[in-house]
Amino acid sequence: MSDAPYDIIIGLEVHVQLQTQSKLFCGCSTKFAAPPNTQTCPICIGMPGTLPVMNHRAFQLALRAAVALNCEIAPFTKWDRKNYYYPDLPKGYQISQYDLPFSQHGWLEIYDPKGKVEHKRVGITRAHLEEDAGKSMHDEHAGKADSKIDLNRAGTPLVEIVSEPDMRSPAEAKAYLTELKLLLTYLGVSDCNMQEGSLRVDANINLHVHTPAGKVPTPIVEVKNVNSFRAVERAMAYEAQRQYDAWQETGKRLGDVPKTTRGWDDVNNVTYEQRHKEESSDYRYFPDPDLVPVRVSEAEVEHVRASLGELPSQLRERLEREQGITTYDADVLVNQGRELVDYYLALATACGDGKQASNWMQQDVLRTLNETSRTIGQFNLTPATLADLLRRVSAGEVATSRARDVFARMVERSESAAEAMQALGIERIDESELVAMCRELLAANPKIVADLKEGKQQAAGALVGQAKKRNPNVNPGRVRELCLELAAEF
Amino acid sequence: MSLVELTATEMLAGLEAGQFTSVELTQACLAQIQQHDGRIGAFLKVLGDAALERAAEIDARRRRGGPVGRLGGVPVAVKDLLCTRGVTTTCASRMLEGFVPPYNATVIDRLHAADAVIVGKTNLDEFAMGGSTENSAFQKTRNPWDVERTPGGSSGGAAACVAASMAPLSIGTDTGGSIRQPAGLCGVTGLKPTYGRVSRFGLVAFASSLDQIGPLAHTAEDAALLLEVIAGHDPLDSTSVDRPVPAYSQTVRQPLAGLRVGLVREHFAAGLDADVERAVRDAVRVYESLGAKVHEVSLPHSKYCVATYYIIAPCEASSNLARYDGVHYGYRTATDVTAEATDDEGALVAMYRRSRAEALGPEVKRRIMLGTYALSAGYYDAYYLKALKVRRLIRQDFDRAFEQVDLIAGPVTTSCAFKIGEKVDDPLAMYLVDLYTVSANLAGIGGLALPCGYNAQGLPIGLQLQAPPFEEERLLRAAHMFQQATDWHRRRPAL
Ligand SMILES: [Zn+2]
Numbered sequence: 001m002s003d004a005p006y007d008i009i010i011g012l013e014v015h016v017q018l019q020t021q022s023k024l025f026c027g028c029s030t031k032f033a034a035p036p037n038t039q040t041c042p043i044c045i046g047m048p049g050t051l052p053v054m055n056h057r058a059f060q061l062a063l064r065a066a067v068a069l070n071c072e073i074a075p076f077t078k079w080d081r082k083n084y085y086y087p088d089l090p091k092g093y094q095i096s097q098y099d100l101p102f103s104q105h106g107w108l109e110i111y112d113p114k115g116k117v118e119h120k121r122v123g124i125t126r127a128h129l130e131e132d133a134g135k136s137m138h139d140e141h142a143g144k145a146d147s148k149i150d151l152n153r154a155g156t157p158l159v160e161i162v163s164e165p166d167m168r169s170p171a172e173a174k175a176y177l178t179e180l181k182l183l184l185t186y187l188g189v190s191d192c193n194m195q196e197g198s199l200r201v202d203a204n205i206n207l208h209v210h211t212p213a214g215k216v217p218t219p220i221v222e223v224k225n226v227n228s229f230r231a232v233e234r235a236m237a238y239e240a241q242r243q244y245d246a247w248q249e250t251g252k253r254l255g256d257v258p259k260t261t262r263g264w265d266d267v268n269n270v271t272y273e274q275r276h277k278e279e280s281s282d283y284r285y286f287p288d289p290d291l292v293p294v295r296v297s298e299a300e301v302e303h304v305r306a307s308l309g310e311l312p313s314q315l316r317e318r319l320e321r322e323q324g325i326t327t328y329d330a331d332v333l334v335n336q337g338r339e340l341v342d343y344y345l346a347l348a349t350a351c352g353d354g355k356q357a358s359n360w361m362q363q364d365v366l367r368t369l370n371e372t373s374r375t376i377g378q379f380n381l382t383p384a385t386l387a388d389l390l391r392r393v394s395a396g397e398v399a400t401s402r403a404r405d406v407f408a409r410m411v412e413r414s415e416s417a418a419e420a421m422q423a424l425g426i427e428r429i430d431e432s433e434l435v436a437m438c439r440e441l442l443a444a445n446p447k448i449v450a451d452l453k454e455g456k457q458q459a460a461g462a463l464v465g466q467a468k469k470r471n472p473n474v475n476p477g478r479v480r481e482l483c484l485e486l487a488a489e490f
Numbered sequence: 491m492s493l494v495e496l497t498a499t500e501m502l503a504g505l506e507a508g509q510f511t512s513v514e515l516t517q518a519c520l521a522q523i524q525q526h527d528g529r530i531g532a533f534l535k536v537l538g539d540a541a542l543e544r545a546a547e548i549d550a551r552r553r554r555g556g557p558v559g560r561l562g563g564v565p566v567a568v569k570d571l572l573c574t575r576g577v578t579t580t581c582a583s584r585m586l587e588g589f590v591p592p593y594n595a596t597v598i599d600r601l602h603a604a605d606a607v608i609v610g611k612t613n614l615d616e617f618a619m620g621g622s623t624e625n626s627a628f629q630k631t632r633n634p635w636d637v638e639r640t641p642g643g644s645s646g647g648a649a650a651c652v653a654a655s656m657a658p659l660s661i662g663t664d665t666g667g668s669i670r671q672p673a674g675l676c677g678v679t680g681l682k683p684t685y686g687r688v689s690r691f692g693l694v695a696f697a698s699s700l701d702q703i704g705p706l707a708h709t710a711e712d713a714a715l716l717l718e719v720i721a722g723h724d725p726l727d728s729t730s731v732d733r734p735v736p737a738y739s740q741t742v743r744q745p746l747a748g749l750r751v752g753l754v755r756e757h758f759a760a761g762l763d764a765d766v767e768r769a770v771r772d773a774v775r776v777y778e779s780l781g782a783k784v785h786e787v788s789l790p791h792s793k794y795c796v797a798t799y800y801i802i803a804p805c806e807a808s809s810n811l812a813r814y815d816g817v818h819y820g821y822r823t824a825t826d827v828t829a830e831a832t833d834d835e836g837a838l839v840a841m842y843r844r845s846r847a848e849a850l851g852p853e854v855k856r857r858i859m860l861g862t863y864a865l866s867a868g869y870y871d872a873y874y875l876k877a878l879k880v881r882r883l884i885r886q887d888f889d890r891a892f893e894q895v896d897l898i899a900g901p902v903t904t905s906c907a908f909k910i911g912e913k914v915d916d917p918l919a920m921y922l923v924d925l926y927t928v929s930a931n932l933a934g935i936g937g938l939a940l941p942c943g944y945n946a947q948g949l950p951i952g953l954q955l956q957a958p959p960f961e962e963e964r965l966l967r968a969a970h971m972f973q974q975a976t977d978w979h980r981r982r983p984a985l
Contacts, residue, residue: 048589284867289697
């Protein structure tokens with residue numbers, strides 16, 4: 001793969017916020033950006049005497065994710081308390097899952113149509129459910145340390161998805177995250193909005209340095225809260241080089257020092273050492289006596305499996321197979337989300353040409369959506385309306401270059417293809433009229449006729465230009481064909 | 491007999507017949523409290539005005555012929571470990587001094603729905619940790635039969651207020667015997683229901699897997715009535731069990747035919763006071779005279795009960811009490827901790843430490859330390875996990891015993907009420923007061939204590955009955971049979 005003097009070993013821990021209306025153990029809303037502490041109740045702020053009751057919807061969503069990640073689902077799963085003190089942790093413990101997660105031993109296939117990353121399966125060690133903590137806000141102006149706590153987020157349901165250390169490059173780590181995010185979005189499990197913290201990544205990384213005596217593992221470093229895919233790629237690249245430099249300098253190998261935690265500085269593109277205090281934490285996990293264990297039947301898992309719908313990888317394959325488009329094109333479409341794919345499929349069916357539909361989607365539709373900051377759901381042309389234009393293009397009623405103007409007008413005024421074409425003065429020119437026009441042009445340009453007869457086909461270009469001038473509706477391709485054909489008559 | 495010495499059932503009959511009003515009853519109880527609680531110390535808070543207002547409202551409704559709940563106008567006292575909306579809930583701790591919950595415990599809601607008149611919040615050992623109500627941060631409760639002695643604990647206030655006729659009914663909680671032991675020492679009837687029978691929502695947790703709320707009363711009949719009101723599934727407590735609540739107050743009067751009573755071999759070992767043993771054996775003879783057959787059974791793991799309990803309960807407590815950190819509510823140190831904060835921990839940890847150091851009492855700290863230790867890495871398997879395994883064996887002992895007998899009868903405590911101060915400096919001796927009661931909490935089964943005699947000094951002796959899970963009906967019916975045949979439960983202390 002590369003000729004670096006080491007292999008990079010990466011494993012990712014991804015926290016995903018489930019798309020529920022309410023929190024994991026109470027009825028409070030999970031909506032983002034509400035004023036501080038307005039989405040709290042005695043339960044999620046851990047007031048004395050209150051008890052958690054599990055949100056079944058959250059468990060169902062988590063189950064969806066785990067089944068789609070090919071995990072084994074535990075028939076019996078319990079809740080554990082992870083005890084530690086922190087101001088944003090209202091109960092003094094977090095309700096999580098420790099030794100019996102609801103799912104484990106799955107895999108996710110990573111995908112890169114550009115071929116930069118090998119197609120492969122990354123193992124999923126486990127996926128478990130837990131509640132989120134609140135947020136501390138530190139205000140240290142005026143020399144006085146003043147901290148405020150917002151517990152709106154406390155109790156929000158998270159699935160923590162832990163991968164095996166199967167990734168071998170920063171690009172693979174990024175591909176894994178991209179595919180994971182796509183999958184979870186397709187499943188409706190999470191909106192995976194990284195800006196709002198719906199998807200948070202901690203990365204474990206170390207190197208296997210090649211030495212004459214064999215491969216030597218360096219100490220594992222956990223890089224915390226890397227909050228964009230680009231940052232994951234850059235942080236991993238930085239960290240690999242840093243570990244290699246450190247290894248050359250100190251020779252410290254795995255086991256010589258405990259696992260350390262580093263933060264990612266997105267501005268300066270470096271990882272930095274964090275305080276050691278969290279390292280030796282003893283969380284004193286034990287089963288939460290306030291919550292009854294959850295039993296999941298085989299039938300329930302099957303029901304979830306049957307309700308998953310088409311996953312991105314299956315969808316890519318189907319688009320390639322049924323619509324005859326390339327892997328790359330299928331990937332671009334699928335990455336835009338299920339809604340856009342559905343639009344594409346309707347368009348392809350209506351116009352009867354999957355390849356043409358794919359080109360229009362990727363070029364014109366996506367560009368328009370981007371320029372106007374719309375989603376496909378907000379796009380004003382129905383697949384049938386757009387298909388009508390595409391059919392007219394195929395039938396030669398309108399040249400591709402003019403069709404772009406028609407499209408623009410359709411979008412701008414919500415017009416049909418026919419309306420837009422009429423407004424732009426685009427009419428189909430009768431074949432006999434076109435033949436007559438070509439004859440006239442040939443007759444008027446003996447030099448070009450001579451060139452054509454000598455086989456200089458590019459000479460026809462000038463005639464196409466003249467024809468367009470006479471009538472902008474002519475189909476340039478057809479004019480060219482006719483001129484080549486009719487030149488023999490002169 | 492004065493109004494306050496009536497049982498709740500008698501009070502209800504009097505209210506129905508118009509012999510007196512709920513206001514009169516409530517006034518009588520408040521007067522009794524006013525007159526005697528200075529010496530007994532059963533109440534942390536008396537809700538005089540609110541109770542009288544409520545009583546008047548219920549009286550008015552009854553006069554109009556409107557619907558009146560099962561406890562229509564009967565005074566009830568509540569252990570101050572249950573959250574009461576708008577009323578301080580202190581758990582007898584400085585930590586929660588002044589804590590006013592914005593919600594009710596489910597049991598409180600059910601009492602309201604049944605038209606009970608809540609007269610006050612009773613004293614307890616801090617966070618229910620203790621066996622003598624001497625660990626309250628605010629006051630000691632005294633035994634109405636002898637004010638030099640403790641009422642037991644942790645529901646000492648709940649038992650003493652019934653014994654002293656300050657309320658005919660009270661709500662206690664039982665984690666290792668905290669209803670039955672004080673009931674036994676105060677000569678009242680107390681029931682720890684099966685785990686899951688009564689919602690724990692709003693009960694400030696001590697050890698979540700052991701805690702259960704239950705009634706204290708003069709008689710089994712009254713306890714049945716109160717249990718009927720508070721029992722049942724609660725969607726706010728996933729450990730509360732969804733099964734119908736029997737009509738305890740009706741079935742309690744039906745005697746049990748062909749009853750098989752078990753005596754546990756291990757209960758009558760060294761250390762059992764002779765008076766207590768005699769009273770318990772006499773009580774069993776009462777059952778025989780009523781047609782019961784007595785069998786000896788064995789609970790071979792009972793010798794591990796106290797040790798197991800003192801691993802599991804502190805483990806859970808250490809976690810349950812972690813929320814009292816001075817950050818969100820409750821006590822926060824007034825001391826500026828910046829000077830004492832080391833570089834390693836920072837001011838935040840120093841603030842946690844000082845707040846907890848200042849506001850928690852020694853027994854609570856002891857148990858937090860025990861639990862933290864037992865759960866920590868390297869000790870978990872040896873202590874907590876081992877204790878869970880023994881707990882299962884203890885439950886199996888009961889399952890086996892209940893294949894042979896319908897009920898187990900035995901002592902509640904090894905001896906009668908002990909002197910205030912007698913065991914405070916000896917935590918291990920204090921832990922042994924739970925010897926006969928903890929097993930029911932570990933096994934999750936129901937247990938009932940009722941008076942079965944008095945010793946030479948006139949101190950009550952308790953009889954404990956235990957039954958398989960969800961057989962509260964059986965316990966209450968058996969207790970009522972006994973109370974039909976005897977009159978120990980009719981005695982009232984001279985105050
Ligand atoms: Zn809430």
